[in-house]
Amino acid sequence: MNDARAVGAQIRVRLPSLTPLEGKVAAAILARKDITDTTPLREIAEAAGVSEPMVVKVAKKLGFDGFRDFRQGLIEYYQSESASLHTEITPDDTPGVIVQKVFRTAMQALEETFAILDLEAFDRAADYLHRARHRDFYGVGGSAQIARDVSHKFLRIGIRSSVFDDSHMMMMSAALLGPDDVAIAFSHSGETAAVLDAVELARKNGARTIAVTNYSESTLAHSVDVVLCSTAENSPLLGENATARIAQLNLLDALFVAVAQKDRATADANLARTMRAVQFKRKQ
Incomplete structure (x- = not known):
């Protein structure tokens, strides 16, 4: 995937093709925004509670060549401006913060849909x-x-x-x-x-x-x-x-x-x- 903005979107559009267990694994990996190019496959598998081959299988079903390609795609995506646009709304957010978060989330959807x-x-x-x-x-x-x-x-x-x-x-x-x-x-x-x-x-x-x-x-x-x-x-x-x-x-x-x-x-x-x-x- 040449466009880093497209990585998160390409993963999300394929999620329905995963089994419940595969979806759980994908969610666990996507939550790892601290992933780096040295994060080992074993660590990801253990954190998700599955085998290493299962992580590789999920990566391929999501459109990647394997775990390393998946890992690199996520690293590039989380470093992109598009990924940083989305922030969860919290109960303590002020009206100004709420407006900003809602608008930025919409901007992310536009950027990634275009990608x-x-x-x-x-x-x-x-x-x-x-x-x-x-x-x-x-x-x-x-x-x-x-x-x-x-x-x-x-x-x-x-x-x-x-x-x-x-x-x-x-x-x-x-x-x-x-x-x-x-x-x-x-x-x-x-x-x-x-x-x-x-x-x-x-x-x-x-x-x-x-x-x-x-x-x-x-x-x-x-x-x-x-x-x-x-x-x-x-x-x-x-x-x-x-x-x-x-x-x-x-x-x-x-x-x-x-x-x-x-x-x-x-x-x-x-x-x-x-x-x-x-x-x-x-x-x-």
Whole structure:
């Protein structure tokens, strides 16, 4: 991994592929922010309560060549500015400190999401959306709010889309999609049953499918044509979802601009029309 900012993110997006025991080992290693290039494999294994081969196995499942590569990646990551942005919120924090910590955690999510972004996948997603006849967005809870935000932006430039946050409506939508259509699935975990079912049906009917998720090894990520990954470090109070939402909103803002650029003249003309249509609603 050439970009130190990407190390923590690459580990987090692969965590769902680990067994509970492997996940425990990974968490124990990630907690070792004092790790150095002389920290022996034996010490890490003993601290985690597992064998040395188990530590090597976890390192490889997380995308490294072995323990030494894993160790070096962590050293470089913890020395990066991105890793230092995140600090846990404590009960004694003042309002000023809370604001600083929340903002810096969001900045970390943006930095690391940018570092792991697959630009080829991003461009394919923009192309699918530009060419599509129908664009249907699926998500529940907070993910549905992200879907609505991007749908609103697309409407401003004349690109129509529909947002579905009900399991039955998602399935009805997916049943009507075909080869000229696109379905975008929004799911932080990548394991939301209603979204998975709808995506499976949409793809069965020939539609292009795109996932916006936090985990590249999730069921959803393995079920679609294109995966756009966000990443965020978990926080006991804020949680992953809240911070990842900032990264996903920015990622989709970029996707919106990329789609607009496919036919900039039309996008600009439609933007002017929609702005004029709502202008009179503002108090003078």
